Amino acid sequence: MGTKLLVTSAFIIIGIVVSFSIRREAPGLAIEETSIWKSYDRYKESAIPYRIIKHAEMQPLISKHVSSGLLRSSLQGTSVQGRKINHLVAGKGKTKVLLWTQMHGDESTATLALFDIFNFLSATDENDSFRHFLMEKLELHFIPMVNPDGAEVWKRRNAMDIDINRDAHALTTPEGRFLMKVADEIKPRFGFNLHDQNMLYSVGSSSKPATISFLAPAYNLVRDMNETRGNAAKMVVLMNRTLQKYLPDQVAKYSDAHEPRGFGDTFQNKGISTVLIESGGYQNDPQKQYIRKLNFYVLLSALHAIADESYEQEDMEQYHAIPDNGRFLFNLVIRNAEIVKDSLRYRASVGINYSASVDGTGKRLNYVGAIEELGDMHNNYGYHEVDASSFVSIPGKVITMKKGEWEKLSLESEAALLRQGYLYVRFSDQRSPAGPVRNRLLNLMNGISVSSRPIALYQYPNFVLAASGGKPAYAVVNGFLVDLSKKISYLPNTYGY
Template sequence: MNLVKEDFIKAFSLYEEKALQYRRFKHADILPLLQAKEIQKRFTVEEIGRSVEDRSIFRLKYGQGATKVLLWSQMHGDEPTATMALFDLFKFFNGEADGFDTFRTEIAEKLTVYFIPMLNPDGAERYQRRTAIDVDMNRDARAAATVEGALLKTQAMLLKPDFAFNLHNQNNYYNIPGTATPVTISLLAPAYDYARSVNEVRADAMRVIVGINNILQEFIPNAVAKYDDEHTPRGFGDNFQKWGTSTILIESGAYAGDTEKLEVRKYNFIALLNAFQEIASGSYSVHDIADYNAIPFNDEKLHDVLIRNLAIEKNGKKMRVDVAIRQNEKTVDDGYYVEGLIEDIGDLQDFYGYSDLDVEGLQFIPAKLYSERIFSLAELSSSKVAELLKQGYAAIRVSDRVDGGMMHAFPIQILTDTHFKSGMSPMIGDDANFFIGSDSEIRYALINGYLIDLILPLGAGVKNRVK
């Protein structure tokens, strides 16, 4: 059975794991899924080790074919998209009577597929890149000093897989060169030496990637790129390639409006199913390496907000500049908040923004703290906040006692003291709190890095906290 576009759509719609819809899930959220009887219908589930903080790490096995494939996800704890996709695949391979039984049988007869989801559960607990001992596991292939890195290396030596998939997330700011299109999926056949040589092992990885790119172009045309192929002698992908395993790196990127990476997760699911199909049939071998080389490399010129042609004034001197803003996530115990900062100022014609606005004819207006009264959190409303924003107030004080900072969704800074810094002109590294307008009217607000059109109804979705 050869899956085509409509089959991939149907498979994902049937088998998306609904228990994982929020990307900051933890080890405790996947344990019930791994321990459920349903997953053991066609998978062998085995605990193969424990993390530094004694969290279990599992390996799942599907099929009994001669060609061995190993996949691992979330070796960086804050890169969870592919883990969600693996659980979608687990449900798919446990399905039946849905038109895909022939496909499942073919995969099981020709491949033995090993999955290690959430290789860094301690990092996932903190939503951080590194392990609990603050080591980047993906720079530990050579030394194998970390418990988790040593575990993966042991699996490589034990299983000696023919193919491997190293599953990651990249940041949201990669774009297709020369365009404002975010890179949704980035692919790479890692280099096993500094010369970036191509032997048959690496060439086969390239051919598998060509097949993945072909199917993804049907879903996300012109949104696939290659990751940087500089050789990293400590990296797992580079070393798997050196150890004789054709290794494919998949980096989950960005899709506009897809905060929880649910769309990007779907494209992981499709990419991996297609790869299994081509490896099982051997059809990957017909692909031309020239098509791999033709995939563009990532560029990194995206920002969350880009304001163009903003009039500013300093010491009586006026000029027009572009201002780039990025929204940085800050993890706290019960989730995260966003800290919007001014990233760059100047001539940014070659850069892009998810929100990209030309304000020629309008000027920078410093933000103000409303000091006429102190509010309580209970009396705040969207209409009250909108009224304050239109008057140029970006911050208010509240009387409530707030321990450790409380999350809120109002597009205004809520303070428990009088500390509020606002510059008379934008400066790199400053909080992105300012207004844009004319001498007679404020037209836009930038609050904590979020762009707000003050003519439109006030929206939701801001991840802010009481300070």
């Protein structure tokens, strides 16, 4: 009788263990085993195809998902200038997760990705089991665009000129107070603090851009790793592994210096396992549409890991193995360029960067280039590079024409002038406009003369790299490199000086 009881008990215990294992593993279909990545275009919100999104454009998209029943409108906040800050809820699970975007008004990539996620959650297709699992296990809280006033004018800070992500302690801003109120009321297990970072960050000292950087923020000055922060670090390990297939060697770790004024650090200290995601740069992706897709995908993988608690199995030590953000990138590097200064003639590498600003429409970005480094750049890299060791550097030529003639120039005509070494147009009948010039290849010029030194530190980068016979091979126009041997397209913008 005793033996039978022991055997029976053993089978019961085994059954319970197996049953528990099945319950944990059955819904844990890895995102890589779904069609979510290859089906992304089905979920991408087509109404916002560019980086810049305004508050007013967002509202009808939110209304669409509230009307469909996917999202529930919860606590509502108000910005300094009176714009509504939306707090949206989806799912009916016990585990609460908070995701917020655009604390900095000019960091929009994750905002776009959230609307792609809303479309995914509202779809019906072969990925139903994945989405239904999320909705049953999680209660998802979204605050897209914490800083709508900053987003309106594409600037980092809010209308009070305060950095909201340095306001978690003082809570001077209405936006910061609202975010803190939501977190205090819902008490989420996980938080995702979604930002953009400078595209010039690299993965360590490598040539690879840090397209995505993660951080499990420190909750104190000595950067201890308690259970709350440890769970965030484990989540980063899982997310990094998820991305490596689509972003090999382009994931880094953001600086973990403790910032007591920051929301991520503060939430971590409150017991909310918080993950920072910073979207950087990716080759030939100025609108960050591929990075948007990466955000969409890796956030869904993280939500699933929270739902089935698979993040707990990750090795936290792998978090420390992720390379740190470095700063070794330039937009353009010209290697071994000929530099002429006074009576000196020598060769050095040239580092060129662009600064961006929103144009008058509030929808497009304009760029202005600057030469920011001269010298030894063997440990620096560029998104674009050219070896100029066999070329001479010469100033661009100026062509004079009437404004009407300039307006009629075709792309092919401008390209032909560029190939002859012309970089500037001067109007003979009136002054030309100053500032960015769109849909052109040549700059405009009024009073300034072309420098006899085509390459000099801190000056505007406009020069020609010519072969020894004098034939132009490359042109640098407002910092953008143009290979004159290939088909030429309009630049994002030239400049009027």
